[in-house]
Amino acid sequence: MKVMAQMSMVMxxxxxxxxxxCSVTCKxxxxxxxxxxxxxxxxxxxxxxLGYPRTWQDQDEWKGGWELRRNGRLxxxxxxxxxxxxxxxxxxxLPSIQHYYEPWSYDYExxxxxxxxxxxPVARPYSLLSGKPMNVEWSGNWDDDLAGxxxxxxxxxxxxxxxxxxxxxFEQTFMFYLPRICEHCLNPACAASCPSGAIYKxxxxxxxxxxxxxxxxxxxxxxxxxxxxxxxxxxxGKAEKCTFCYPRIEVGxxxxxxxxxxxxxxxxxxxxxxxxxxLDAASVEDDQDLYEAQVGCFLDxxxxxxxxxxxxxxxxGDWIEAAKKSPxxxxxxxYRVALPLHPEYRTMPMVWxxxxxxxxxxxxxxTGYDAEDRGNLFAAIDALRIPVEYLxxxxxxxxxxxxxxxxxxxxAMRSFxxxxxxxxxxxxxxxxxxxxxxxxxxEMFRLMAIAKYDERYVIPTAxxxxxxxxxxxxxxxxxxxxxxxxxxxEGSGQGALTPVAIENFNMLKExxxxxxxxxxxxxxxxxxxxxxxxxxxxxxxxLFPKHPDDGPKQ
Amino acid sequence: MALFLWVIVPYLCFAVFIVGHFWRYxxxxxxxxxxxxxxxxxxxxxxxxxMFHFGMLGVLGGHIIxxxxxxxxxxxxxISEHGYHxxxxxxxxxxxxxxxxxxxxxxxxxRVTGPVFSATTKMDKVMYVFLAAAIVLGxxxxxxxxxxxxxxxxxxxxxxxxxxxxxxxxxxxxxxxGEAPWGFQLHAMVAMVLFALWPFTRLVHVFSAxxxxxTRPYIVYRSRDERPGQGTGSRAPQRGWDKPTLQxx
Ligand code: SF4
Ligand code: SF4
Numbered sequence: 083m084k085v086m087a088q089m090s091m092v093m094x095x096x097x098x099x100x101x102x103x104c105s106v107t108c109k110x111x112x113x114x115x116x117x118x119x120x121x122x123x124x125x126x127x128x129x130x131x132l133g134y135p136r137t138w139q140d141q142d143e144w145k146g147g148w149e150l151r152r153n154g155r156l157x158x159x160x161x162x163x164x165x166x167x168x169x170x171x172x173x174x175x176l177p178s179i180q181h182y183y184e185p186w187s188y189d190y191e192x193x194x195x196x197x198x199x200x201x202x203p204v205a206r207p208y209s210l211l212s213g214k215p216m217n218v219e220w221s222g223n224w225d226d227d228l229a230g231x232x233x234x235x236x237x238x239x240x241x242x243x244x245x246x247x248x249x250x251x252f253e254q255t256f257m258f259y260l261p262r263i264c265e266h267c268l269n270p271a272c273a274a275s276c277p278s279g280a281i282y283k284x285x286x287x288x289x290x291x292x293x294x295x296x297x298x299x300x301x302x303x304x305x306x307x308x309x310x311x312x313x314x315x316x317x318x319g320k321a322e323k324c325t326f327c328y329p330r331i332e333v334g335x336x337x338x339x340x341x342x343x344x345x346x347x348x349x350x351x352x353x354x355x356x357x358x359x360x361l362d363a364a365s366v367e368d369d370q371d372l373y374e375a376q377v378g379c380f381l382d383x384x385x386x387x388x389x390x391x392x393x394x395x396x397x398x399g400d401w402i403e404a405a406k407k408s409p410x411x412x413x414x415x416x417y418r419v420a421l422p423l424h425p426e427y428r429t430m431p432m433v434w435x436x437x438x439x440x441x442x443x444x445x446x447x448x449t450g451y452d453a454e455d456r457g458n459l460f461a462a463i464d465a466l467r468i469p470v471e472y473l474x475x476x477x478x479x480x481x482x483x484x485x486x487x488x489x490x491x492x493x494a495m496r497s498f499x500x501x502x503x504x505x506x507x508x509x510x511x512x513x514x515x516x517x518x519x520x521x522x523x524x525e526m527f528r529l530m531a532i533a534k535y536d537e538r539y540v541i542p543t544a545x546x547x548x549x550x551x552x553x554x555x556x557x558x559x560x561x562x563x564x565x566x567x568x569x570x571x572e573g574s575g576q577g578a579l580t581p582v583a584i585e586n587f588n589m590l591k592e593x594x595x596x597x598x599x600x601x602x603x604x605x606x607x608x609x610x611x612x613x614x615x616x617x618x619x620x621x622x623x624x625l626f627p628k629h630p631d632d633g634p635k636q
Numbered sequence: 637m638a639l640f641l642w643v644i645v646p647y648l649c650f651a652v653f654i655v656g657h658f659w660r661y662x663x664x665x666x667x668x669x670x671x672x673x674x675x676x677x678x679x680x681x682x683x684x685x686x687m688f689h690f691g692m693l694g695v696l697g698g699h700i701i702x703x704x705x706x707x708x709x710x711x712x713x714x715i716s717e718h719g720y721h722x723x724x725x726x727x728x729x730x731x732x733x734x735x736x737x738x739x740x741x742x743x744x745x746x747r748v749t750g751p752v753f754s755a756t757t758k759m760d761k762v763m764y765v766f767l768a769a770a771i772v773l774g775x776x777x778x779x780x781x782x783x784x785x786x787x788x789x790x791x792x793x794x795x796x797x798x799x800x801x802x803x804x805x806x807x808x809x810x811x812x813x814g815e816a817p818w819g820f821q822l823h824a825m826v827a828m829v830l831f832a833l834w835p836f837t838r839l840v841h842v843f844s845a846x847x848x849x850x851t852r853p854y855i856v857y858r859s860r861d862e863r864p865g866q867g868t869g870s871r872a873p874q875r876g877w878d879k880p881t882l883q884x885x
Contacts, residue, residue, distance in 0.1 A: 163849055163850050164850070166849070167846065167849060167850070170846075171685040171686045171688075171689040171690070172674065172678070172681055172682050172685045172686050173674060174682070176674050176675065176678065178674075178675065178676075178677075178678050179675050179676060179751075209750070209751070211676060211750065211751035211754070211755075212750025212751045212753070212754055213750070213754055214750055269855065270855060273854070273855050273856055274854035274855055276849075276856075277846030277849040278844060278846050278849075279846075279848065279849070279852055279856050281856065282856040282857060282858040283855060283856065283857050283858070284857075284858060284859070284860050285857050285858065285859045285860075286859065286860055287860075294666055295665035295666055295668075296665075297669065298668065298669050298670060298841055298844045298846070299669035299670040299671060299672050299841070300670065300672075300846065301672055301674065301675075314672070314675050316673070316675050316676065316751075316755065317755075318666070318667075318669070319669035319670060319671035319672060320666075320669055544860070
C-alpha cells in the first residue's frame with residue numbers, strides 16, 4: 083500500500099445555474115493575457131451540446147486518454163511512445179483553433195476617435211490571431227442554453243445510440259449545465275503523452291502541473307488529454323492548464339472557481355488513495371466497472387491501518403484529519419452520490435459530479451404531479467429513460483443502474499426533507515428505501531443544501547518549512563504594500579509580507595460574520611487601507627492621509 | 637583571406653554556438669520551445685512539417701557519413717569510389733529534395749496564413765533566409781557536382797571533409813576549402829553563419845529532441861519541495877534586477 087493524498091473536487095450539478103461566473107473569475111485570475119485568449123481553464127457547457135472544444139468527447143475522433151490493449155496492457159489511445167515520437171512534427175489529433183474559436187476583439191479606436199457624424203460609428207471585430215477584420219461565427223458557448231440545438235446539440239457525441247429518443251422540441255427537451263476544470267487525474271494521460279516530461283503530478287497533493295521551463299511545445303498533451311483541458315499558449319509556445327489554483331490551495335483557501343461559484347455547488351477536499359492500486363484499477367476490462375474500481379482505490383482515513391500507512395508514507399497528521407472531514411470523501415464514499423466524469427477514458431479523474439435530478443423534477447412538475455413525492459419521482463426516473471441514459475453516458479460509461487441509484491437517493495432526500503419542513507416526523511422508511519439511515523440522509527441534505535464555507539472547503543495547508551517560498555510571495559506583486567524597514571524599498575524583504583490572498587480571506591470572513599463596518603486596515607499593514615477589501619461603507623481610518631491640523635485623532 | 641574564412645570564422649561561429657546555447661539555456665528556458673503554429677493552420681503543416689523534418693534527419697545522416705567518416709574506412713570496407721558515390725546520391729538527393737519541398741510548403745504557409753505570418757518574428761525571418769540558402773546550396777552541390785559534373789568533378793571527401801575534420805582536431809587546412817568549388821564554399825559559409833544564429837532562434841528545439849520519452853515511466857511525480865530554496869514554483873523567485881521574462885519581446 084502506498085498512500086497518497088489528492089486534492090479533489092465535487093460539483094453538485096443540480097445547483098448550477100449556468101451563470102459562467104466561475105469561468106469569468108478563473109479567466110480574470112489566470113488566462114487574461116495574450117496567447118491565452120481562447121483558453122478557459124474552467125468552462126461551463128450546456129448538455130446536451132457540443133462542449134468546448136467542439137465534440138471533445140468523441141474519442142473515436144480525438145483519441146485522447148488510455149485504451150486497454152488486447153494483451154490487457156494500458157496504452158495511450160493515440161499510440162505507443164514510438165508512434166508518438168514519430169508524429170511529433172505534426173500532431174495528427176491536435177484540435178485546430180476553429181475547434182475552439184478564433185479569438186477577437188473590437189476596433190474601439192473608431193468609436194473613440196470618431197468625429198461628430200450623423201450615424202453611429204461601429205466598432206468592427208478583428209481577429210487577435212491575424213489582426214485582420216473578421217466575421218464572428220463561433221465562440222465558446224455558442225450553443226449555450228440549447229441555442230441552435232437543432233443544428234448543434236444533435237451533434238453531441240454522447241447522444242450516440244440514443245439520438246432517436248432525444249427530442250429537441252421545446253416542450254420535450256431537457257438540459258443541464260456541466261462546469262468543467264482539469265480533472266487532476268490519478269493516471270493523467272496528459273503527463274504520459276508529454277515527450278519532455280514537463281507535466282508532473284505533485285506528490286503532496288496530486289495537482290497536475292506543467293513545468294513552463296521544461297515544456298518544449300510538442301503539444302502532445304493537448305491531444306493526449308481526453309478532456310481537452312491542456313491548452314497551447316500560441317504566443318509563448320508552451321502548454322498551460324488548470325493549476326487547481328495551487329497558490330491558494332497551499333495556504334488553505336479554495337480555488338477561484340469554487341470561491342466565486344454562485345450556486346455554491348463546489349466542494350473541495352482531500353482523498354486518500356492507494357497509488358499501487360491505480361494502474362490495476364485503470365486496467366479493468368469492462369468500462370462500466372471503472373467507477374467501482376476507482377472507488378476501490380480510495381482509502382478510509384478512519385481505518386487505523388490506513389492511518390498508520392499514511393503516516394509511514396509521510397502524510398502529515400492534519401492532512402489525515404482533513405481527509406476524515408473531507409466533503410468530497412463523504413459525497414463519493416459515504417453517500418455515494420458523486421460520480422466521475424467519463425471514467426471510460428481510464429485517466430481516473432478526480433473532479434466528480436452529483437448528477438442532476440432537475441431534468442426529472444421538471445418533467446414531473448410540468449405534468450401537474452407532486453414533484454416532491456417520492457413515488458412520483460421514482461416512477462419518473464424509471465420512465466424518463468432519456469435523461470438517465472444520457473447521464474449514464476457521461477458519468478458511468480453507460481451503466482444506467484448506477485445513475486439510477488444516485489438519482490433515487492436525491493429524490494428520496496427531496497421527499498424526506500419535505501416531511502421535515504412541513505413539521506412532520508422524518509420518515510425512516512424513505513431513507514431506508516434507498517439504503518440509507520435517517521441520520522445519514524439528513525447529514526447528506528445538510529452537506530448538499532446548507533453547508534457553510536468551511537464545511538464545503540476542507541483544505542489543509544501545505545506543509546512547507548520554507549513558507550516564504552510560497553508562490554504568492556515569490557511573485558513580485560506586493561499589491562500596494564511596503565514595509566518601511568525594508569532595505570531596497572517596495573516589495574523587498576519579502577519574508578515580512580502576509581500573502582494578499584490570506585489577508586483578503588480573513589477580512590472577507592470578518593466582514594461576512596460581523597454586522598458593523600469591518601476594519602479594512604488590519605493585517606501587517608499598520609494604518610494602510612487595502613482597497614481590495616473595502617466594500618464602500620463608511621470611511622475607514624487611513625483611507626486618506628491625516629490632515630496636518632487635525633492632530634492626534636484617536 | 638582563406639585563413640580568415642576557413643579557420644577564424646569557423647571557430648568564431650562555433651564559439652558563439654556553444655556559448656550562445658549555454659546562455660540561452662541558463663537565462664531563457666522559458667523561451668526554449670518549438671513555437672509550434674499548428675494550432676493556427678494544419679492542412680499545409682500536416683504535409684510540410686514531416687517532410688521537412690524527416691528530410692532534414694536524412695540530410696543530417698548524410699552529412700555525418702560524408703564529412704565524418706574518412707575515405708580510407710570506406711575503402712577498407714571495399715566500397716569503391718563509384719559505389720560510394722551512387723549510395724550517397726541515392727540517399728542524398730531524395731532527402732535533400734524532400735526537405736526542400738517541405739521547406740517551400742512551410743515558407744509558403746508562413747507567408748499566406750494570416751495568423752502564422754503575424755506570429756513570425758524578425759529572428760525567424762533571418763533564420764529562414766540562411767536555412768533556405770543552406771539547403772538550396774546543398775542540393776545544388778549534390779546535383780551539380782555529383783550528378784551533372786558542372787565545372788568538373790569534385791570529390792568533397794578529399795577536400796571539404798578533410799578540412800571539416802581538421803577543424804575538430806584543431807588543425808584545419810584553409811587551402812582545402814579555398815580550392816573547393818564556389819558552391820561548396822558558399823554552402824559551408826552560410827551553414828557557419830546559421831550555426832552562429834542557431835542559439836538565438838527557435839532552432840534550439842533540435843537539442844530537446846525527447847529521446848528520454850522512450851524509457852521514462854509514463855507518469856512523472858515531483859515533489860513541490862524538489863528544488864530546495866526555490867519554493868513551490870518551478871522557477872526561482874525573481875530578483876528585482878531580473879527582467880520579467882513574460883514581458884520580453
Ligand atoms: S484532465 Fe487534467 S490531469 Fe487529466 S489528463 Fe486532462 S489535463 Fe491531465
Ligand atoms: S459559478 Fe457555479 S453556478 Fe455559476 S456556472 Fe459556475 S458552477 Fe455553475
